[in-house]
Amino acid sequence: MFDALAFLSAKRDPRAHTASDIEQFVQALTRGEIPDYQTSAWLMAVRINGLTSDETAALTLAMRDSGALVRASERLNGPTVDKHSTGGVGDKTTLIVIPLLVACGFKLLKMSGRGLGITGGTIDKLESIPGVRTALNARDAIAQASRVGAAIVAASKDLAPADGILYALRNATATVDSIPLIAASIMSKKLAAGAQFILLDVKVGSGAFMGSLEAGRQLATRMIEIGQQVGVSTSAVISDMDVPLGRFVGNSLEVREAVATLLHPDAADPRLLQLCIYLVAHCLVAAGMANSHEEARQRATQTLSSGAAAEALAKIIHSQGGPANLDGVLASLPQADVTHPVTVDTCGRVSKIDAYTVGEISLHMGAGRVTKQSPVDHSAGIEFVRGLGSIVQAGDVVAYLYYSSDHKEDCPTWTARLRSAITIEPVDSNWQTPPVILDTL
Amino acid sequence: MFDALAFLSAKRDPRAHTASDIEQFVQALTRGEIPDYQTSAWLMAVRINGLTSDETAALTLAMRDSGALVRASERLNGPTVDKHSTGGVGDKTTLIVIPLLVACGFKLLKMSGRGLGITGGTIDKLESIPGVRTALNARDAIAQASRVGAAIVAASKDLAPADGILYALRNATATVDSIPLIAASIMSKKLAAGAQFILLDVKVGSGAFMGSLEAGRQLATRMIEIGQQVGVSTSAVISDMDVPLGRFVGNSLEVREAVATLLHPDAADPRLLQLCIYLVAHCLVAAGMANSHEEARQRATQTLSSGAAAEALAKIIHSQGGPANLDGVLASLPQADVTHPVTVDTCGRVSKIDAYTVGEISLHMGAGRVTKQSPVDHSAGIEFVRGLGSIVQAGDVVAYLYYSSDHKEDCPTWTARLRSAITIEPVDSNWQTPPVILDTL
Numbered sequence: 001m002f003d004a005l006a007f008l009s010a011k012r013d014p015r016a017h018t019a020s021d022i023e024q025f026v027q028a029l030t031r032g033e034i035p036d037y038q039t040s041a042w043l044m045a046v047r048i049n050g051l052t053s054d055e056t057a058a059l060t061l062a063m064r065d066s067g068a069l070v071r072a073s074e075r076l077n078g079p080t081v082d083k084h085s086t087g088g089v090g091d092k093t094t095l096i097v098i099p100l101l102v103a104c105g106f107k108l109l110k111m112s113g114r115g116l117g118i119t120g121g122t123i124d125k126l127e128s129i130p131g132v133r134t135a136l137n138a139r140d141a142i143a144q145a146s147r148v149g150a151a152i153v154a155a156s157k158d159l160a161p162a163d164g165i166l167y168a169l170r171n172a173t174a175t176v177d178s179i180p181l182i183a184a185s186i187m188s189k190k191l192a193a194g195a196q197f198i199l200l201d202v203k204v205g206s207g208a209f210m211g212s213l214e215a216g217r218q219l220a221t222r223m224i225e226i227g228q229q230v231g232v233s234t235s236a237v238i239s240d241m242d243v244p245l246g247r248f249v250g251n252s253l254e255v256r257e258a259v260a261t262l263l264h265p266d267a268a269d270p271r272l273l274q275l276c277i278y279l280v281a282h283c284l285v286a287a288g289m290a291n292s293h294e295e296a297r298q299r300a301t302q303t304l305s306s307g308a309a310a311e312a313l314a315k316i317i318h319s320q321g322g323p324a325n326l327d328g329v330l331a332s333l334p335q336a337d338v339t340h341p342v343t344v345d346t347c348g349r350v351s352k353i354d355a356y357t358v359g360e361i362s363l364h365m366g367a368g369r370v371t372k373q374s375p376v377d378h379s380a381g382i383e384f385v386r387g388l389g390s391i392v393q394a395g396d397v398v399a400y401l402y403y404s405s406d407h408k409e410d411c412p413t414w415t416a417r418l419r420s421a422i423t424i425e426p427v428d429s430n431w432q433t434p435p436v437i438l439d440t441l
Numbered sequence: 442m443f444d445a446l447a448f449l450s451a452k453r454d455p456r457a458h459t460a461s462d463i464e465q466f467v468q469a470l471t472r473g474e475i476p477d478y479q480t481s482a483w484l485m486a487v488r489i490n491g492l493t494s495d496e497t498a499a500l501t502l503a504m505r506d507s508g509a510l511v512r513a514s515e516r517l518n519g520p521t522v523d524k525h526s527t528g529g530v531g532d533k534t535t536l537i538v539i540p541l542l543v544a545c546g547f548k549l550l551k552m553s554g555r556g557l558g559i560t561g562g563t564i565d566k567l568e569s570i571p572g573v574r575t576a577l578n579a580r581d582a583i584a585q586a587s588r589v590g591a592a593i594v595a596a597s598k599d600l601a602p603a604d605g606i607l608y609a610l611r612n613a614t615a616t617v618d619s620i621p622l623i624a625a626s627i628m629s630k631k632l633a634a635g636a637q638f639i640l641l642d643v644k645v646g647s648g649a650f651m652g653s654l655e656a657g658r659q660l661a662t663r664m665i666e667i668g669q670q671v672g673v674s675t676s677a678v679i680s681d682m683d684v685p686l687g688r689f690v691g692n693s694l695e696v697r698e699a700v701a702t703l704l705h706p707d708a709a710d711p712r713l714l715q716l717c718i719y720l721v722a723h724c725l726v727a728a729g730m731a732n733s734h735e736e737a738r739q740r741a742t743q744t745l746s747s748g749a750a751a752e753a754l755a756k757i758i759h760s761q762g763g764p765a766n767l768d769g770v771l772a773s774l775p776q777a778d779v780t781h782p783v784t785v786d787t788c789g790r791v792s793k794i795d796a797y798t799v800g801e802i803s804l805h806m807g808a809g810r811v812t813k814q815s816p817v818d819h820s821a822g823i824e825f826v827r828g829l830g831s832i833v834q835a836g837d838v839v840a841y842l843y844y845s846s847d848h849k850e851d852c853p854t855w856t857a858r859l860r861s862a863i864t865i866e867p868v869d870s871n872w873q874t875p876p877v878i879l880d881t882l
Contacts, residue, residue, distance in 0.1 A: 005613075005614075005615050008485075008614055008615035009615040012485065012488060012489060012615055012616070035477075035613070036476075036477065036478040037477040037478050037480070037481035037610055037613065037614060038481070038613060038614055039478070040478035040479070040481050040482040040485075041481040041482060041484065041485040041614035041615070041616065042485075043482065044449075044453065044481075044482040044483075044485040044486050044489075045485050045489065047453060048453060048485075048486065048489045048490065049489065169478055172446075172476070172478065172479060173446075173449055173478060173479055173482035174446050174449035174450040174453055174482070175453070175482065
């Protein structure tokens with residue numbers, strides 16, 4: 001019989017839980033035997049008093065084992081990797097990196113999430129393509145990954161169900177932003193999916209859950225430690241999310257940008273491209289498929305230029321019910337009925353675009369979900385025609401808002417908010433674009 | 442609309458709540474609008490991060506105002522006082538102090554609780570007298586107090602109902618032992634009852650909620666501060682609960698000892714008598730009915746010796762449905778069918794009797810409640826015939842266990858446990874009985 005009061009007292013005082021205590025807690029939780037009010041009191045104690053590395057690892061494994069194990073590495077023929085982003089604004093890396101990894105020889109079962117709050121989710125982006133199905137069961141997803149190299153699907157509810165229970169309560173009790181709980185939540189699902197390598201893209205900045213580089217490093221370190229404890233090679237890239245990633249924010253707009261990046265990498269947003277190549281090169285080195293990062297980077301760049309990655313994305317989309325080729329995809333994407341230009345009123349250099357504000361505007365335009373139940377307008381979003389580092393004149397159009405004419409009356413507010421998110425500085429020839437890759441762990 | 446997430450975040454970080462935030466929280470809680478899982482996460486945050494004096498006072502007032510106000514001081518003709526003990530083992534002071542206060546001219550509406558865990562409760566003790574009713578409504582209780590000087594009744598559920606909601610959750614989430622929450626819980630009910638003076642008997646030691654003198658002082662200080670904030674004269678006596686109070690532990694046994702103390706104070710347990718006289722003297726000074734503690738002590742002692750307090754208790758009991766006089770009370774008390782002597786096996790002085798262990802044994806003998814639903818055996822308990830400071834020989838009987846023959850097989854365990862609770866030291870002529878009154882605030 002699990003002694004919930006003793007378990008709560010320990011984390012309250014705080015004394016460390018044993019792995020066996022945590023296992024019993026998660027098992028009882030999964031069986032529905034712990035009332036929510038006890039679980040939430042424990043979550044608050046954890047949020048305030050923390051979890052040790054050993055406790056975090058034990059929680060992760062117990063959550064992994066609370067449901068089905070997919071064992072992707074055993075069921076797929078070829079090196080398997082799981083790339084996970086902690087989420088941000090304009091983050092369409094998955095739609096570029098996954099097909100590029102496929103083109104480099106990897107097999108991937110990618111489980112993704114939906115957007116919540118200001119951060120987008122890959123599943124929403126994919127679903128902006130008419131016909132695409134994301135609710136594949138593990139068997140069908142594995143079969144597709146074997147055939148076309150990858151499947152990008154919504155995480156099934158029987159994967160780490162204990163995490164689902166904890167996540168819902170964290171959301172309702174102001175205990176989301178706990179580094180050990182975030183680490184355990186992410187890693188439990190990655191470990192249940194079962195790839196050989198895990199590559200974490202930890203976003204930091206105003207548009208990310210982790211505001212500071214320090215917090216990002218802590219989260220990355222915690223997740224790498226968990227990987228080490230269970231013998232799954234795990235590494236992390238810490239990347240910038242103070243500025244939206246790429247030129248487009250919003251579901252169908254980001255699919256458009258991802259497809260364009262795969263088809264015409266020379267014209268791609270340089271920071272987006274740099275991050276995607278870096279992530280793929282990192283996987284190639286981790287999997288022993290390249291001897292150095294430089295060699296890996298060249299391989300990734302060449303593969304991208306060859307068009308093989310574009311082809312891989314086309315196959316994935318088609319296999320999941322979408323159009324047969326990328327032209328078809330581009331033609332089928334929904335388009336907003338209003339396009340509204342946003343101009344600037346000063347001259348200078350665009351030195352900052354605040355990711356948080358951009359995410360918030362696009363959320364309210366309909367690109368995201370205010371609550372889990374909110375419907376998403378796949379066509380809504382923002383395009384930056386003059387991106388970070390551009391030199392602009394007063395009156396220049398820097399961005400377009402795409403939205404439904406139902407929201408006409410909100411346009412002045414959005415325009416003003418977007419202007420406030422853009423910092424224009426006097427031109428200084430020493431100016432350098434802020435780096436997108438901040439650290440690698 | 443109350444923003445529960447903002448409220449939780451504040452106490453989590455921690456930032457202080459405003460009085461208005463706390464009021465809104467308690468009002469929403471009382472209306473049943475806050476899910477238990479949010480309340481319990483808040484309780485854990487409070488248990489870990491504390492509440493300031495201002496927050497504690499605001500919580501107390503909000504809980505007081507969550508239900509009915511009795512306004513005892515306005516409805517009773519004469520000085521009113523509320524004496525509250527934080528609870529202990531063998532603590533029958535209420536049954537002695539209340540009638541003695543009545544005999545000194547006070548009017549009292551005393552709301553008491555039931556025992557839970559190792560500490561007893563006055564309501565259980567009173568109910569061991571056949572016929573006695575404790576579930577009086579406020580109107581009847583006030584009427585009785587006007588007529589016979591006091592009523593000793595179970596706290597009604599419409600008094601500070603928010604406290605009831607919080608208490609149930611604290612019990613289930615390991616957040617009971619929070620000094621500000623204990624202070625607010627006690628004071629909200631005292632203030633709702635509405636006496637002119639509040640006298641707190643804060644017990645400290647192994648048989649009390651507060652283990653250390655320091656913790657007891659903190660709790661007392663917190664409660665006095667609350668009283669000051671609302672202009673109700675509040676003082677506290679800190680008294681020892683390392684050793685059971687008096688010679689008897691167990692409901693009908695304690696009624697017997699209280700009655701004997703009132704009828705024959707010369708033969709009473711000296712520590713019990715000292716504490717009761719001290720508490721009453723303190724009230725006389727607080728109410729301006731004596732100029733010095735010494736004068737008040739003499740008045741209390743004389744009043745006790747006059748038999749007026751015994752008469753007052755008889756009237757209270759009779760008015761609540763019990764026998765017409767104290768002889769009748771003594772004759773009617775239930776008696777256990779087994780009396781088992783406990784001997785010691787060494788010579789020396791009884792230098793310590795551990796209150797916690799004694800409380801635990803009598804709990805399991807049936808005198809207390811393991812859970813709120815457990816039935817109570819009013820006749821079960823322990824009598825110490827050789828109390829603290831006695832010099833004993835090997836083979837002497839130091840105590841008797843009183844219990845139901847249904848529990849025959851547990852007797853050897855209880856006997857051994859009780860022996861382990863009694864410390865016998867070599868006789869030293871400098872030995873002094875540990876003081877019962879540790880501090881007055």
